[in-house]
Amino acid sequence: MMRFLIRGAVAFVLTTAVGAGTLEAQANALWYIGTYSSHILVWDEASEQVIDQIEMNHPFPHRFSLSPSRDRIYVTEARTETVEVVDVEARKVIDEFTLSEGNVMVRISSIAPHPSGDRVALFVKRYTKLRDRFVVEGPFMLEYDLTSKTVSDTIPWPDGGERENIGLRYSPDGKTLYLTATNIIALDADTFEEVDRWEISEPLEPGLGRQSFGVAPGTYDEDGVATSLLRMTDPVHNRRMMGIARARLSEKEIDFYTLGTAEPVGQFALAPGGEKAYGLFAEIGRYEFWEFDLVNRRVARRVPFDGRPRMGLEVSADGQKLYIHVAGNSIDIYDSSTFEYLRSVVFDEDMTRVAVIPQRGGTP
Numbered sequence: 001m002m003r004f005l006i007r008g009a010v011a012f013v014l015t016t017a018v019g020a021g022t023l024e025a026q027a028n029a030l031w032y033i034g035t036y037s038s039h040i041l042v043w044d045e046a047s048e049q050v051i052d053q054i055e056m057n058h059p060f061p062h063r064f065s066l067s068p069s070r071d072r073i074y075v076t077e078a079r080t081e082t083v084e085v086v087d088v089e090a091r092k093v094i095d096e097f098t099l100s101e102g103n104v105m106v107r108i109s110s111i112a113p114h115p116s117g118d119r120v121a122l123f124v125k126r127y128t129k130l131r132d133r134f135v136v137e138g139p140f141m142l143e144y145d146l147t148s149k150t151v152s153d154t155i156p157w158p159d160g161g162e163r164e165n166i167g168l169r170y171s172p173d174g175k176t177l178y179l180t181a182t183n184i185i186a187l188d189a190d191t192f193e194e195v196d197r198w199e200i201s202e203p204l205e206p207g208l209g210r211q212s213f214g215v216a217p218g219t220y221d222e223d224g225v226a227t228s229l230l231r232m233t234d235p236v237h238n239r240r241m242m243g244i245a246r247a248r249l250s251e252k253e254i255d256f257y258t259l260g261t262a263e264p265v266g267q268f269a270l271a272p273g274g275e276k277a278y279g280l281f282a283e284i285g286r287y288e289f290w291e292f293d294l295v296n297r298r299v300a301r302r303v304p305f306d307g308r309p310r311m312g313l314e315v316s317a318d319g320q321k322l323y324i325h326v327a328g329n330s331i332d333i334y335d336s337s338t339f340e341y342l343r344s345v346v347f348d349e350d351m352t353r354v355a356v357i358p359q360r361g362g363t364p
Contacts, residue, residue, distance in 0.1 A: 028359045029219075029317035032073060032086075034061035034352035040075070041347065042091060045316055048333075048345050054091050058082050064355040067113045068172060068223070073355055074120065080107040083120075085146075088357065097149055099142075103129040109139075112168035112177070114189070119152065120144050121168045121177055139164065141179075155192050158185045169215065171250045172224045178249055180215055186249075198252070213245035213256070219314065219356045220272045224250045227294075229268045229279065232258070244277070244292065257297050265290055267313040269322075271336070272358075276300075278322060278336070280313055287311075289322070289339050303339040317358050326351050 030051075031043040038059045042052040060078035067074070073086040085095040099106035099122075110123035125138035139162060141155035157163070158179065167180035170189060177192070179185040184198035200213075214228030221227055230245035242265065243258035267280040275295050281288035287307025293300040312326040315336065322339075324332040329350045333342045 030357050030359060032355040035349045036060055037349055052091050054086055056084055057093060057096060062352055064353050065111045065113060066355055068115045070357050074111050074113055076108055081105055110168050112170055114170050115174040118147055123166055123168055158194055213247060215247050215249060218270045220270045224248060227270045230256050231262055259299055267311060269313045269315050271315045272317060272319045278313060280311055305339060314356055325354060
């Protein structure tokens with residue numbers, strides 16, 4: 001039986017260094033930008049130009065799921081019935097699949113590509129249209145074979161209990177499928193038997209309150225590692241605390257530390273190299289960039305700026321710029337060292353979703 005190791009430290013400011021096995025700064029990155037049309041824009045960070053567009057078979061690319069090797073993008077359209085597979089290098093759709101047929105609609109709310117590229121895990125619901133009503137069944141967890149284009153297995157619910165929302169993710173070696181809900185449950189990826197359970201609904205250490213943290217790696221996280229904001233309750237003073245967590249599912253461990261009282265900070269983005277991260281403080285009429293010093297474990301700076309009601313945040317591949325995107329048809333560019341607004345890149349159409357892929361070889 002595998003065990004999960006928790007390593008934590010609770011303090012307002014800690015100065016102990018923490019290692020970061022993240023992607024090093026790259027020369028460039030390409031953005032794949034979904035739009036309210038039938039194509040995906042390919043935007044080059046270095047030139048700040050749209051260098052290509054990928055024609056889709058279905059309108060409104062709505063959700064992106066990257067393969068572990070980042071050579072495929074699994075694109076779900078707005079109705080969430082069809083998934084198109086985009087070859088990143090060829091910049092074209094090479095496959096698609098749907099589970100809907102006739103009067104039965106199957107909507108896919110989560111997809112996890114296997115590292116082998118021959119199968120995916122799906123989280124779905126089935127809607128059967130009758131003359132006077134719809135019959136809703138599910139949700140279900142399925143394994144779908146991309147070669148035979150068939151559902152190869154139904155994944156049983158742990159404890160026999162269905163959940164309305166769940167995250168699916170394979171380990172980097174493809175041997176384990178993680179189900180993320182109230183707790184994290186590890187299944188054997190071939191037999192779907194439970195091999196371990198991480199009770200994250202319980203305090204990480206005695207004397208701490210319940211906590212929440214992310215398990216999905218960001219653009220510049222190392223494979224199998226997820227760095228995110230941590231929220232937890234201080235049971236002694238009955239207050240919410242905020243910090244940084246680095247979760248390694250395959251190694252069954254989490255390193256974490258607190259920074260102080262919880263603030264409305266979101267859109268956490270790790271910078272290349274892993275020594276810094278950024279977040280966005282957002283209240284009505286008040287927006288701030290937050291810079292996190294991950295080496296000395298502290299909030300380094302808080303700088304006000306003119307934000308948007310809805311914002312996404314990315315760091316450039318060279319670490320020198322910050323990008324504010326969605327909602328809308330523009331990307332606002334800021335200097336990461338001064339937080340000075342530099343310029344905006346405006347597109348001909350609004351964005352739905354983006355996927356950012358660093359380019360190790362420089363500008364393509």
